[in-house]
Amino acid sequence: xxxxxxxxxxxxxxxxxxxxxxxxxxxxxxxxxxxxxxxxxxxxxxxxxxxxxxxxxxxxxxxxxxxxxxxxxxxxxxxxxxxxxxxxxxxxxxxxxxxxxxxxxxxxxxxxxxxxxxxxxxxxxxxxxxxxxxxxxxxxxxxxxxxxxxxxxxxxxxxxxxxxxxxxxxxxxxxxxxxxxxxxxxxxxxxxxxxxxxxxxxxxxxxxxxx
Numbered sequence: 001x002x003x004x005x006x007x008x009x010x011x012x013x014x015x016x017x018x019x020x021x022x023x024x025x026x027x028x029x030x031x032x033x034x035x036x037x038x039x040x041x042x043x044x045x046x047x048x049x050x051x052x053x054x055x056x057x058x059x060x061x062x063x064x065x066x067x068x069x070x071x072x073x074x075x076x077x078x079x080x081x082x083x084x085x086x087x088x089x090x091x092x093x094x095x096x097x098x099x100x101x102x103x104x105x106x107x108x109x110x111x112x113x114x115x116x117x118x119x120x121x122x123x124x125x126x127x128x129x130x131x132x133x134x135x136x137x138x139x140x141x142x143x144x145x146x147x148x149x150x151x152x153x154x155x156x157x158x159x160x161x162x163x164x165x166x167x168x169x170x171x172x173x174x175x176x177x178x179x180x181x182x183x184x185x186x187x188x189x190x191x192x193x194x195x196x197x198x199x200x201x202x203x204x205x206x207x208x209x210x211x
Contacts, residue, residue: 003173007182009045014038018162018184022200028209032085035134035207038162038184039089046130046160046182047094050074075127079104079145080117082204086132086160100124102131102148104141113141118148125153134203136164136183137196139171146176162203163187165196 002008017034020026026034051070056063076090077083080103091097103117121127131145142159149157157179159172164183167190172181187196195201205211 002169003177005173005177005180006169007045007180008186009042009182009184011041014041014184017041018200021162022198024201026206028206031206035085035162035203036089036092039086039132039160040092041089042160042162042182042184043090043093043130046158046180050128073098073123073127075100075121075124075129077102077120077129077131077145077149079131079133079141082135082207083131083133085134085203085207086162090130090132090160097130098124098127100129102145104144112138113144115144115148120152124149125155127154127156129154129157130160131157132160134162134207135196135199136161136168136172136181137190137194138165139168139175142168143171143175146172146179158182163196163199165190 017038021031021034051072052067053070054065055068057066074094074097076087076097077100078087080101098121100120104113104115107114129149133142136142146157159179160182162184164186169181172179187199189197191197
């Protein structure tokens, strides 16, 4: 159905936590914590192909060669504001990562993204970039964010989301066929307001308690 660049993570813990997120009665504190936890689980999969090298370490028993990350620099780029909810979970897995920010909002009429803020680490072009946003709906914001990162010279870009709609995935595959997508689930469709169905509502409002 989708290309090999689309990775739908199927795991009992992830499915269970997503179901709690979907419940409209889940309170803000629990919702925020679950987003972070799911971010950790998705990061585990999204970093599966990070290169390793052998390094000598000394255990309490003897010296040995052990695998360690090769040292390629890593960056997290949340799409503001909802993407911020995933950052802590990623940082728990990759604590040395730098963080850039892209501020986009969706035009209520056209549903297309409008940029209002963008700030990146100076060496972002040489880093592995993980763009994070809870929802991949129309794909407009994610596609724009990926485009901005390419303008910065980034060559290794991944997109990580909690939920995706089929049209959002198709948009990324069409606009950026070189980008891997990692998501917790693919839902049915978008409603007339551009929300994912069944989805989980407005992720930003539920993370920050603004609705």
